[in-house]
Amino acid sequence: MLLIEIFELLLLGVIGGGVFFWWRQSRAHRQNEALLNSKLVAVTQSSRQTGDNIAHDLRTPLTRLRADVEGALRHDDVEMHRATLERVLDEIQNMQNIINALLTLGQAEVGVMNVRKxxxxxxxxxxxxxxxxxxxxxxxxxxxxxxxxxxxxxxxxxxxxxxxxxxxxxxxxxxxxxxxxxxxxxxxxxxxxxxxxxxxxxxxxxxxxxxxxxxxxxxxxxxxxxxxxxxxxxxxxxxxxxxxxxxxxxxxxxxxxxxxxxxxxxxxxxxxxxxxxxxxxx
Amino acid sequence: MKLLIIEDDESAAKLLGNGLVEAGFSVDLAHDGETGLRQARDGDHDLWVIDVMLPGRDGLSVLKALRDQGRRTPALILSALGEVDERVQGLRSGGDDYVVKPYAFVELLARIEALLRRVRSFGSGPETMLELADLRMDLLSRSVTRSGQEIDLQPREFHLLEYLMRHAGQVVTRTMLLENVWEYFFDPQTNVVDVHISRLRQKIDKSFATPLLHTVRGSGYILRVEP
Structure with missing residues (x-):
């Protein structure tokens, strides 16, 4: 009898310990998750705001590009087409610079950029x-x-x-x-x-x-x-x-x-x- | 000269291939890592252009496998990622140079030509004198003359001219100059390189009948006798 009681106590102890351990782990996990979530929300909000700005900054050159290409397509002048294509290339370069800077900035701010000290x-x-x-x-x-x-x-x-x-x-x-x-x-x-x-x-x-x-x-x-x-x-x-x-x-x-x-x-x-x-x- | 392009975007590979054929190369195309690896291993290419992101087996692993097999063909890495990290990783995997996507065709062509030239001059021993027409650069005494007339250059101008003379007859881009003469792996917004070039031009070309340092519109510069 005594042996069974000791065994039961041990079993309870193991189960209880397990439950406690699980509870503590999951609480820590939940807290961690809540912290991560709040930070993700902040990151998302900031990237949404940035997204709005990017949309604005890229829409302007896109509008110019579109008008320029449409204008050129109304004519058959080779010289004019050439001039248009050169402007198009410049605009593409500008947009590329903005996108590259944003990508670099994102990497630097989030800390995924390698720093070689x-x-x-x-x-x-x-x-x-x-x-x-x-x-x-x-x-x-x-x-x-x-x-x-x-x-x-x-x-x-x-x-x-x-x-x-x-x-x-x-x-x-x-x-x-x-x-x-x-x-x-x-x-x-x-x-x-x-x-x-x-x-x-x-x-x-x-x-x-x-x-x-x-x-x-x-x-x-x-x-x-x-x-x-x-x-x-x-x-x-x-x-x-x-x-x-x-x-x-x-x-x-x-x-x-x-x-x-x-x-x-x-x-x-x-x-x-x-x-x-x-x-x-x- | 025969090149192999391993690039999964078929239309980008075709456009690049067309450009390189127009520039006088013959070109093979592969659209995934395994095919590229096989073609590189079985072919006799003078240079490989390898995209990093490929379906199946990525470009860096293809290149590493080729290097592990002892293949020394020069390789130019293409990557959309574009940061110094990837550049270093690409070069560590056995790449000889690195271009960020989306790239300008002239930038890629200039780098391909520079790599092929480097391979050709390999083993010819260190040069002590560089010459182009009447322009002479003595690398030992660090002096420059044109038509026998001494030209006074600042140390950086000397380095800049040395790079241009080593690539005479070939387009060099602003990015190539920043990387090789100043060792900066980014492009400033200001036209810093152009201004240094124009000062160098004042010194080596202004008082002479034949200009040697020419601007290639939208691309960079070329040092050569013909305009």
């Missing part, structure tokens, strides 16, 4: 990028200067770093009026480096300073004056975050805008995340 000679890279952009700046009657502390090295991805500054310079060349000055300053601040790209242009109004890093944000609401899709600064921010850096915009002592990027000298190791863990990280 190595020791990078930051001072050298910045000098090289300035050298790459100086002739284009001079062509636009702009002065591009660097004030870079020597021997700055950081653990980072060289291509991502270069893309950050190329995008910032592209932005400066587009918005700083002829005769203006663009200055890049880089210096070490403890375990971080601070790089400022600033100018004596019209600057960015206080109320716009957070918004300019959002997708499709442009100071010019008609989106026609400056060209570009308004994705460059979103890319800058996403790349900076991939490198555990931060970027903000402030007023420059030169009178225009100052983009201030801080990056860790030696960043924590970030490996490629699976889309699922990337969602959990959001």
């Amino acid at each position: 190595k020791t990078v000679n930051l001072s050298g890279l910045l000098e090289e990028l300035i050298e790459l952009y100086i002739p284009s700046a001079e062509d636009r009657s702009l002065t591009l200067q660097g004030n870079i502390a020597p021997d700055l090295t950081i653990e980072a991805d060289r291509q991502l770093l270069a893309r950050i500054f190329a995008n910032l310079f592209d932005n400066e060349l587009k918005y700083v009026p002829a005769g203006g000055t663009i200055l890049l300053t880089a210096l070490a601040r403890g375990k971080r480096v601070e790089i400022r790209v600033e100018d004596d242009g019209p600057g960015i109004p206080v109320e716009m300073r957070d918004k300019i890093f959002e997708r499709f944000a442009r100071l010019d609401p008609s989106r026609t004056l400056s060209g570009g899709a308004g994705l460059g600064l979103s890319l800058v921010k996403a790349f900076a975050q991939l490198l555990q850096g931060e970027i903000c915009v402030a007023e420059s002592s030169l009178g225009g805008a100052a983009f201030i990027l801080t990056l860790p000298v030696s960043a924590a190791k970030v490996s490629k995340l699976s889309p699922k863990s990337a969602v959990a990280r959001l």
Whole structure:
């Protein structure tokens, strides 16, 4: 009898333990699922908003394309057809650029982009990028200067770093009026480096300073004056975050805008995340 | 020169094939990985163009199988994904170069020609002197002359001209120049390369009767004697 009771107790214990374990697991699972769901909703909402913007940004060139092709088809002029096809190709290239930028942005923001960190000679890279952009700046009657502390090295991805500054310079060349000055300053601040790209242009109004890093944000609401899709600064921010850096915009002592990027000298190791863990990280 | 294109989109493969035939190549087409692998193994192609996304067996695995069998034919990878990661993965699987879909035909053609040329010049030993008409580049003393007249180039301009001279008679695109001269694997929005080219042109062409550095509209640049 005693043996049977002990056996029954053991059985109950095992079943009870199993049930408890199952309950705890499923509660954790449910909580995890709820968290994932709420994050997925946020991602979906943000991508829906982005989708609306993409639709808007692609509809405009599509309208132009359609009108252009229909116009050409009403005539038999070979020269006119050729000119139309060349414009069509340009429009396709523009749309392709928007789509590529959005894909890159999506990958960077969700964290599925591989970051290849190595020791990078930051001072050298910045000098090289300035050298790459100086002739284009001079062509636009702009002065591009660097004030870079020597021997700055950081653990980072060289291509991502270069893309950050190329995008910032592209932005400066587009918005700083002829005769203006663009200055890049880089210096070490403890375990971080601070790089400022600033100018004596019209600057960015206080109320716009957070918004300019959002997708499709442009100071010019008609989106026609400056060209570009308004994705460059979103890319800058996403790349900076991939490198555990931060970027903000402030007023420059030169009178225009100052983009201030801080990056860790030696960043924590970030490996490629699976889309699922990337969602959990959001 | 005979090329093999392994691309599952039949109409894209046909359009690409037509373009390459017009450019003087003979072309074989395959539309899935297994067929492509068999054709590559049994054929005598000078270059393979391989799409990454293929039904059945993907392009990178086809290429890896061929490389594992000791086949060294140059391979150009096509991918719709388009990020540095895939580029690196493609090159690690044995690809010699990489083009992102949707690509410009001139970009693909320029890269095919550059790859074929690289194979042809393989084993000819390091060059110390590059020449085109009266333009001479001494890679040892790092000096450049035209008609005997010294031309003063910045280090980057020297590198840029060296790349153009090594590909003389061949179109090189802006992307190729950014990748090979500056080592950046992205395209800035600003026309940075064009401006560097125009400065180089000022130095090597301006005071001479025959221009050597020509713009190929919508494609890139070519260094050659004929306009």
